[in-house]
Amino acid sequence: MLPSATRAALGAQFILTLGFGLAASISNSNDTVDSTISTSSITVDLSTRYQTIDGFGFSGYFGPASTIEGLPAAQQKQTLDLLFNTTTGAGFTILRNGITVDVIQPKGPTLANGTATYAWDHSDSGQVWLSQQAQKYGVKRFFADSWSAPAFMKTNDNEDEGGYLCGVTDATCKTGDWRQAYADLVVQYLKDYQSEGINVTEVGFINEPEYEGSYDSMLSSGTQAADFIKVLHPTLQAAGLGQVGIVCCDGIGWPEQVQSTKELIAAGVEPLLTHITSHFYSGLPSGPMDTTLPVWQTEYALLKATYSDVWYKNGGGDETEGMTWANLIFQGIVQCNLSAYLHLWGVQASGAAGSLISAGFGGPVEASSLLWAYAQWSRHVRPAAVRVEATLTTTIPNVVSKRDLYVIYNSAFENPDGTVSVQIINNGAPDRPFTVGVDSMDVESAQAWLTDSSHIGIFAVNGMALSKSGILSLTVPTQSMVTVLFTPASKA
Numbered sequence: 001m002l003p004s005a006t007r008a009a010l011g012a013q014f015i016l017t018l019g020f021g022l023a024a025s026i027s028n029s030n031d032t033v034d035s036t037i038s039t040s041s042i043t044v045d046l047s048t049r050y051q052t053i054d055g056f057g058f059s060g061y062f063g064p065a066s067t068i069e070g071l072p073a074a075q076q077k078q079t080l081d082l083l084f085n086t087t088t089g090a091g092f093t094i095l096r097n098g099i100t101v102d103v104i105q106p107k108g109p110t111l112a113n114g115t116a117t118y119a120w121d122h123s124d125s126g127q128v129w130l131s132q133q134a135q136k137y138g139v140k141r142f143f144a145d146s147w148s149a150p151a152f153m154k155t156n157d158n159e160d161e162g163g164y165l166c167g168v169t170d171a172t173c174k175t176g177d178w179r180q181a182y183a184d185l186v187v188q189y190l191k192d193y194q195s196e197g198i199n200v201t202e203v204g205f206i207n208e209p210e211y212e213g214s215y216d217s218m219l220s221s222g223t224q225a226a227d228f229i230k231v232l233h234p235t236l237q238a239a240g241l242g243q244v245g246i247v248c249c250d251g252i253g254w255p256e257q258v259q260s261t262k263e264l265i266a267a268g269v270e271p272l273l274t275h276i277t278s279h280f281y282s283g284l285p286s287g288p289m290d291t292t293l294p295v296w297q298t299e300y301a302l303l304k305a306t307y308s309d310v311w312y313k314n315g316g317g318d319e320t321e322g323m324t325w326a327n328l329i330f331q332g333i334v335q336c337n338l339s340a341y342l343h344l345w346g347v348q349a350s351g352a353a354g355s356l357i358s359a360g361f362g363g364p365v366e367a368s369s370l371l372w373a374y375a376q377w378s379r380h381v382r383p384a385a386v387r388v389e390a391t392l393t394t395t396i397p398n399v400v401s402k403r404d405l406y407v408i409y410n411s412a413f414e415n416p417d418g419t420v421s422v423q424i425i426n427n428g429a430p431d432r433p434f435t436v437g438v439d440s441m442d443v444e445s446a447q448a449w450l451t452d453s454s455h456i457g458i459f460a461v462n463g464m465a466l467s468k469s470g471i472l473s474l475t476v477p478t479q480s481m482v483t484v485l486f487t488p489a490s491k492a
C-alpha cells in the first residue's frame with residue numbers, strides 16, 4: 001500500500017490501423033462518424049497458447065475482513081455474494097491475507113537464537129473468518145503476505161518505518177541473525193491457519209520493500225530478499241509445508257520489481273520461488289517480466305478515491321471509472337502475461353481507498369463500477385484457464401471530426417471445463433457489429449454479457465445470433481466491455 005503514487009499511461013496491446021496508416025489510440029470524446037459501419041470479426045485459435053491464469057482477487061487486511069464480519073446478516077451475505085458469487089458477483093478466486101506478526105509472536109527473545117513463544121487468537125482481525133467464508137464459495141487460493149518482520153528482528157527495532165531484517169546482506173545486529181527466527185514465525189502462521197481449516201497456498205515475507213511506510217514496513221533489495229529465501233525454503237520443507245509456494249517481492253511498482261527480480265535471479269533463488277509478485281503504484285508495466293516464473297499483480301488501487309458507480313465519463317485513465325480498470329486488467333493479463341490480478345481492498349466504508357464495495361458503519365452495501373470491471377474478467381476466466389490467440393479483423397469507420405483514432409481490445413481464454421471466453425473492450429469506437437468464432441470447436445451454445453454506462457453490472461446481451469457453424473453475431477456498444485462465453489458440444 002502506498003499513500004500517494006504516480007500513474008503511468010495505459011499501454012496498448014492490439015494496435016489497429018486505419019486505411020491511411022494511422023495507429024489507433026483511446027478516444028475520449030464523442031465523435032461524429034460515417035453511418036456505414038462494417039462488421040468486425042474475432043477468430044480464436046486454441047492451438048496458440050500463452051500463460052495459465054491463477055485467478056483474480058483482493059485483500060481483507062487492515063480492516064476490511066473485520067468490517068464484513070461485523071455487518072448485519074443480510075448485508076454480510078450481500079457483500080460476500082458480490083465478492084465471490086459467480087452469478088451475482090465478481091466470482092473472485094484469490095484472497096490475499098496479511099500476516100500480523102505481533103499476533104503470532106507478541107514478544108521476542110533477547111537474542112536471535114533464543115526460544116520463541118507464539119500466540120494465536122483464532123481471528124487474525126477477521127481474516128480467518130473471511131477465509132472460511134471464501135472457502136464456502138469454492139475459493140482454494142489463499143495468499144499470505146507479511147508487511148514486516150517483528151520489531152525485535154529488525155535493524156530499526158520498529159515494526160514500522162522500514163528497517164532491515166537482521167542477518168541479510170549489510171544488516172548486522174548485536175542481537176544476532178534473525179532470518180531463521182523469522183522463517184520459523186512464518187511456519188507457525190501457516191500451521192495456525194491449517195488448524196482453522198485453511199491451507200495457505202502462497203506466502204510472501206515483504207511488501208513494497210522500497211518504501212519506508214509509517215505503517216508495518218520493511219526494506220529489502222532483491223539480493224537481501226534472496227538471503228532470506230535461502231533460509232525460508234528449507235524451513236518450509238522441513239516443516240512438511242513444501243507445498244506452500246514462496247513469492248517475492250510485492251514491489252511498490254513494476255520498475256522496482258523488475259530490478260528485484262534481476263537480483264533474485266542473480267542470487268540463484270528463482271528455482272526456490274513459485275511466483276514473482278508486483279504492485280503498480282509507482283509505475284505500470286510496459287511488457288512481460290523477464291522471469292521463468294508466473295507473475296502476479298497483487299495490489300493496486302486509487303488510494304484517495306471514494307465510492308464511484310461511474311463506468312465511463314472523463315476517460316484518459318481516470319481510475320474512478322470502471323472502464324479504466326477493464327483496460328488496466330487487460331494491460332496486465334494480455335500485454336504483460338500476468339497470471340493473477342488483485343485489487344487492494346474488496347470492502348471499505350464509503351468505498352474509501354478505491355475499494356470495490358462500499359459497506360459498513362450503517363450504510364448500504366454498494367458495488368462500485370470497478371467491481372464489475374473485475375467481474376467481467378473473473379467470472380469467465382477461471383483458475384487454470386489458458387490464454388489463447390484471438391485475432392481481430394476490423395475496418396475502422398471514416399471519421400469526420402478531429403479525433404479519428406480508436407482502440408478495440410480483445411482476448412480469449414480456454415477454461416478447464418472446455419468453455420472459451422472472449423473479451424471485447426470498445427474504447428470509443430461507435431457501436432459495432434461483431435462476429436466471434438472459435439476455430440475447430442463444435443459450439444453447443446454461446447452467451448454474452450455487457451457492462452457500460454447504461455448497464456452498471458453484468459447484463460445479458462440481447463439480439464445475438466449463433467450460426468449453425470458456431471459463429472456468434474452481436475453488437476458491442478461504445479465505451480463498453482463485453483464477454484462472450486462459448487460452450488462446446490458434448491462429446492459423450
